[in-house]
Amino acid sequence: MAKILIAEDEPSIRRVLIKILSEENESYFIEEAEDGAVAIQKIKSMIFDLVLCDIKMPKNDGLEVLTQIKEHQPDVPVVMISGHGDINTAVETMRMGAFDYIAKPPDLNRLLTTVRIALDNNQLKTENKNLKKKVSKKYEMIGDSESIHSVKHIIDKVAPTDARVLITGENGTGKELVAHWLHEKSERVKKPFIEINCAAIPSELIESELFGHVKGAFTSANKDRAGKFEAANGGTIFLDEIGDMSLPAQAKVLRALQENKIQRVGSDKDIKVDVRVIAATNKDLKNEISNKKFREDLYHRLAVILIQVPSLNERREDIPLLVDHFAKTIAKENGDAPKTFSKSALNELKSYNWTGNIRELRNVIERLHILGDYEITKQDVELFASK
Structure with a gap:
């Protein structure tokens, strides 16, 4: 569901924009701002996928709104709405990072095309960012x-x-x-x-x-x-x-x-x-x-x-998380249900001197998976793992 902010001081134009966007896609969530100050307030408090912003507005004009958007939500595409005398200013907004500008009165077909392209580009940029953040x-x-x-x-x-x-x-x-x-x-x-x-x-x-x-x-x-x-x-x-x-x-x-x-x-x-x-x-x-x-x-x-990279002895508090991860991974590799570890077993593992670090811990968990019962106890650790 795309969230769109319409910052426009003329109620009649706001109504037209809301109507045409709602007819284009009923799932659009549309917020209104009747002046620049309200627009800036909403930019600071909500995340948007697209902003349609008039250039001439009371309190704060479109240039000030665009500046605030680039500061708080730099990746959000902004389509400026310009009157006949605002074309030079509209071009300036493009240099400031606006996605496009639409002249008043808006050509509705061009408006919808611009909105679709802006939202598609924004979605693609978001997906690319998420992919880069993910690691195998x-x-x-x-x-x-x-x-x-x-x-x-x-x-x-x-x-x-x-x-x-x-x-x-x-x-x-x-x-x-x-x-x-x-x-x-x-x-x-x-x-x-x-x-x-x-x-x-x-x-x-x-x-x-x-x-x-x-x-x-x-x-x-x-x-x-x-x-x-x-x-x-x-x-x-x-x-x-x-x-x-x-x-x-x-x-x-x-x-x-x-x-x-x-x-x-x-x-x-x-x-x-x-x-x-x-x-x-x-x-x-x-x-x-x-x-x-x-x-x-x-x-x-x-x-x-x-x-x-710290040694395992320097990050003993991570041992329960590592044990859980290795237990599930090894069980999946063997087609078995993962073994559970009692609190005393985990405390025993945390007390060991792990000279072989993560690699040694994984080997111990695999040994316990093969030789231990459904729940691994402190006695299992003492029996099958060596200090």
């Missing part, structure tokens, strides 16, 4: 603790930008989830998200994986091959465990960040790439820099934004 359930970040809220807040601020992000934290804390959130809430969400685990690839192959190679570059290079940076073009590349990357590969990553160019192994041809880089590590990179194992200039290129 697969990468849901569970928790209500202050530390997790802080991480989510940083993600919401940083995701729409192209700023590089360095995610730090212990193994199993959810650094990969943060990287996925940053991509899925970004403008690049429809482009590739390419992950590479720098610790899992031998140092002699990491450059080929990242930048590709040309035929004959080394013994097994039987054909040209694109690397991960090319595959991620237009999107995001996630360099997990970047602290384990070799120094020669670090030098090439640094060049890619500085110049937005790469070279395949065995080639001197530059290839332009448009890639957002997100990196993660469980190492203290400043200590690695001191030990000459990590380039300081690369660190400063990557760490435009730093996100420290």
